[in-house]
Amino acid sequence: GAVVSQHPSWVICKSGTSVKIECRSLDFQATTMFWxxxxxxxxxxxxxxxxxxxxxxYEQGVEKDKFLINxxxxxxxxxxxxxxxxxxxxxxxxxxxxxxxxxxxxxxxxTRLTVV
Amino acid sequence: xxxxxxxxxxxxxxxxxVHLPCNHSTISGTDYIHWYRQLPSQGPEYVIHGLTSNVNxxxxxxxxxxxxxxxxxxxxxxxxxxxxxxxxxxVVGGSNYKLTFGKGTLLTVNP
Numbered sequence: 350g351a352v353v354s355q356h357p358s359w360v361i362c363k364s365g366t367s368v369k370i371e372c373r374s375l376d377f378q379a380t381t382m383f384w385x386x387x388x389x390x391x392x393x394x395x396x397x398x399x400x401x402x403x404x405x406x407y408e409q410g411v412e413k414d415k416f417l418i419n420x421x422x423x424x425x426x427x428x429x430x431x432x433x434x435x436x437x438x439x440x441x442x443x444x445x446x447x448x449x450x451x452x453x454x455x456x457x458x459x460t461r462l463t464v465v
Numbered sequence: 466x467x468x469x470x471x472x473x474x475x476x477x478x479x480x481x482x483v484h485l486p487c488n489h490s491t492i493s494g495t496d497y498i499h500w501y502r503q504l505p506s507q508g509p510e511y512v513i514h515g516l517t518s519n520v521n522x523x524x525x526x527x528x529x530x531x532x533x534x535x536x537x538x539x540x541x542x543x544x545x546x547x548x549x550x551x552x553x554x555x556v557v558g559g560s561n562y563k564l565t566f567g568k569g570t571l572l573t574v575n576p
Contacts, residue, residue, distance in 0.1 A: 355508070383564065392552075393509070393566040442508045444564065453499065454564055456508035 351377045353445050355457025362433055362464055370428045370460045372443030378423035379445035383454065384416070387440040399426055433464040469553045474571040477543045485538040485570055487553030492533050497556045499564070500527065500538050502549040509552065509566075512538065548574045 352375040362368050372382060381400050385393040399405035399420035407413045417429040430437055440461055446454040470488040477483040499514040513520055513527045520527040526539040540547055552569040556562060
């Protein structure tokens with residue numbers, strides 16, 4: 350199956366700093382990418398959807414100025430957590446799909462963010 | 466978003482078949498039924514999807530009820546590596562495509 354690579358796998362940062370997470374589709378062109386957040390023992394929560402070259406569409410309650418999403422190419426999307434605080438500590442997961450008809454999505458391995 | 470209902474947890478024995486149910490009584494005609502699974506501390510993994518007809522792939526089979534209000538994911542011979550949370554998700558195709566995860570079913574496989 351298609352491969353989505355997410356980097357880094359884990360990161361620890363100080364409160365107030367910004368952290369960038371990369372998501373790459375390695376063997377296909379991702380027309381749409383999704384970013385999720387998952388807290389312990391909970392399900393994935395969709396944060397935003399991004400189409401290549403367009404602004405991301407954020408879900409209700411997600412601060413777009415805090416979680417900056419860039420989808421500059423068909424193989425790369427980035428999520429930047431700005432001015433991170435301990436409550437932003439979570440498991441962040443990206444997903445990508447190819448095409449516009451109904452197809453499956455492929456997920457990165459996730460990034461464990463810890464803000465201290 | 467159309468909702469799905471799954472049991473919180475199920476248990477199976479290794480080498481035996483597993484039938485994971487999903488109810489989606491409010492499904493619309495254009496909703497696809499997707500299944501994903503997530504192992505601990507990993508991103509979800511695509512399993513299978515379908516619209517109306519039953520589907521088979523190397524991982525599993527998907528049986529869809531005639532009225533499409535329910536479906537069943539079938540793992541033909543469970544292994545310890547199949548222990549995961551399984552998510553049944555209704556997906557609108559086209560430009561409104563979105564994967565919204567519910568709570569899923571935690572499958573435990575006993576050796």
